Amino acid sequence: MKIGVIGAGRLGICFALLCEAAGYDVLVSDIRKDYVDSLNNREIVTNEPEVENLLKRSKNFHATTDNRQVIRECDLIYTLVATPSLDDGSYDVSAVWDVVNNLREEMTTIGNTVKNFVVGCTTNPGDCDKFRKELPRSVRVFYNPEFIAQGSIVNDLRKADMVLLGSDPFDSDNAVLKDITSLYQKIQTTRAIVCRMSTTAAEITKIALNCFLTTKISYANMLGDTLRQAGCGDEISGVLNAIGTDSRVGRKYLGYGFGYGGPCLPRDNRAFAHFAKSVGLDYNLGYVTDEINNQHAKFLCDYYESLNGKGIPFYFDSITYKKGTDILTESQQFRLCEDLLKRGFSVYILNDRRVTPQVYDSLTQEFGDRVKFVDNKDNITEPIFIVNT
Numbered sequence: 001m002k003i004g005v006i007g008a009g010r011l012g013i014c015f016a017l018l019c020e021a022a023g024y025d026v027l028v029s030d031i032r033k034d035y036v037d038s039l040n041n042r043e044i045v046t047n048e049p050e051v052e053n054l055l056k057r058s059k060n061f062h063a064t065t066d067n068r069q070v071i072r073e074c075d076l077i078y079t080l081v082a083t084p085s086l087d088d089g090s091y092d093v094s095a096v097w098d099v100v101n102n103l104r105e106e107m108t109t110i111g112n113t114v115k116n117f118v119v120g121c122t123t124n125p126g127d128c129d130k131f132r133k134e135l136p137r138s139v140r141v142f143y144n145p146e147f148i149a150q151g152s153i154v155n156d157l158r159k160a161d162m163v164l165l166g167s168d169p170f171d172s173d174n175a176v177l178k179d180i181t182s183l184y185q186k187i188q189t190t191r192a193i194v195c196r197m198s199t200t201a202a203e204i205t206k207i208a209l210n211c212f213l214t215t216k217i218s219y220a221n222m223l224g225d226t227l228r229q230a231g232c233g234d235e236i237s238g239v240l241n242a243i244g245t246d247s248r249v250g251r252k253y254l255g256y257g258f259g260y261g262g263p264c265l266p267r268d269n270r271a272f273a274h275f276a277k278s279v280g281l282d283y284n285l286g287y288v289t290d291e292i293n294n295q296h297a298k299f300l301c302d303y304y305e306s307l308n309g310k311g312i313p314f315y316f317d318s319i320t321y322k323k324g325t326d327i328l329t330e331s332q333q334f335r336l337c338e339d340l341l342k343r344g345f346s347v348y349i350l351n352d353r354r355v356t357p358q359v360y361d362s363l364t365q366e367f368g369d370r371v372k373f374v375d376n377k378d379n380i381t382e383p384i385f386i387v388n389t
């Protein structure tokens with residue numbers, strides 16, 4: 001079986017290379033020609049662990065800029081193009097529609113050949129049904145999103161708890177579902193539980209699961225802030241540990257620290273809130289969770305200010321949303337750094353060649369020499385207040 005991956009970005013390339021390593025012939029496509037050329041030369045610039053090695057070792061892996069070639073040559077066609085968020089919280093799936101149009105065009109050439117189209121991107125509930133309606137009956141549409149985090153994508157794909165698989169509920173042919181399940185069995189080092197349902201239910205599950213995680217994070221931070229305010233700041237981890245010990249709650253995502261950020265959790269939380277509203281329900285859990293995340297950021301800034309009566313400079317060894325990544329999207333660490341600068345403090349930031357260029361101009365223009373980038377904390381000659389990132 002030949003596997004196609006249309007959209008070989010952060011997630012797509014990891015998924016494609018794991019399929020190749022599992023023994024499949026893999027063809028990926030991407031609109032970025034230079035990137036496609038470098039993939040074919042077995043070169044990639046990434047901070048995702050293992051990807052460079054997987055690419056270098058790959059034999060049955062090829063890249064093209066031609067989506068229709070992928071559609072023509074592959075049996076199982078994944079798409080992992082980007083789906084940015086719109087202002088109302090829903091997802092802009094226009095790039096997926098481009099791929100659907102490619103499929104429609106190619107199907108007029110190759111006729112009634114059966115093709116299996118697997119949407120792995122995050123979409124709005126109901127989108128896969130809309131794609132299905134616009135495609136010929138010989139194209140079967142599935143929804144199979146991944147539950148991974150930046151900075152550990154390969155590892156997370158290997159160790160996922162669940163394979164979420166949405167399909168047309170009226171399609172009784174299980175062969176493709178078996179193929180997809182078997183693909184994951186080959187990729188994964190742990191045995192994931194396969195959860196099957198309609199594509200719309202699977203689209204809801206994807207964003208609702210992340211909405212649960214954001215709720216859990218905001219709960220833990222809200223509780224931690226309350227304990228601190230009540231004079232029990234030293235016992236936050238003890239309290240959260242006790243609550244997490246109850247197996248109905250669980251310890252994961254129940255730590256006290258920065259609020260949630262990055263390119264996935266905040267977006268899925270808002271997408272779910274938007275979806276509930278769009279079906280006529282006035283449930284505001286997602287909005288409240290976001291508001292607590294916001295209030296917690298202010299609480300943290302007040303807290304650090306209160307600890308630093310002498311006004312010595314703060315020091316950040318990372319300002320990304322997760323250490324080891326180069327992603328500043330909704331980074332709560334970066335927000336704290338900016339908030340402290342706005343309150344008149346000076347800040348040292350450990351220099352990271354992937355991150356510094358993204359913020360250098362704006363920070364130095366706004367805050368002048370109150371913000372300094374250093375290659376080594378030990379070279380700082382004045383007292384500093386280290387922020388625990």
Ligand SMILES: NC(=O)c1ccc[n+]([C@@H]2O[C@H](COP(=O)([O-])OP(=O)(O)OC[C@H]3O[C@@H](n4cnc5c(N)ncnc54)[C@H](O)[C@@H]3O)[C@@H](O)[C@H]2O)c1
Pocket residue numbers: 006007008009010011012029030031032067080081082083095098099120121122123146147148149150153264
């Ligand atoms: N990266 C993650 O951690 C993560 C986690 C969960 C879900 N997702 C979802 O996976 C999807 C992909 O995310 P990503 O982070 O890999 O995005 P990305 O922006 O890194 O990659 C998307 C890739 O698609 C390519 N592309 C865009 N339009 C195309 C087209 N018409 N034809 C072919 N290629 C095209 C882009 O050039 C890019 O390389 C999104 O829906 C995202 O929400 C990502």
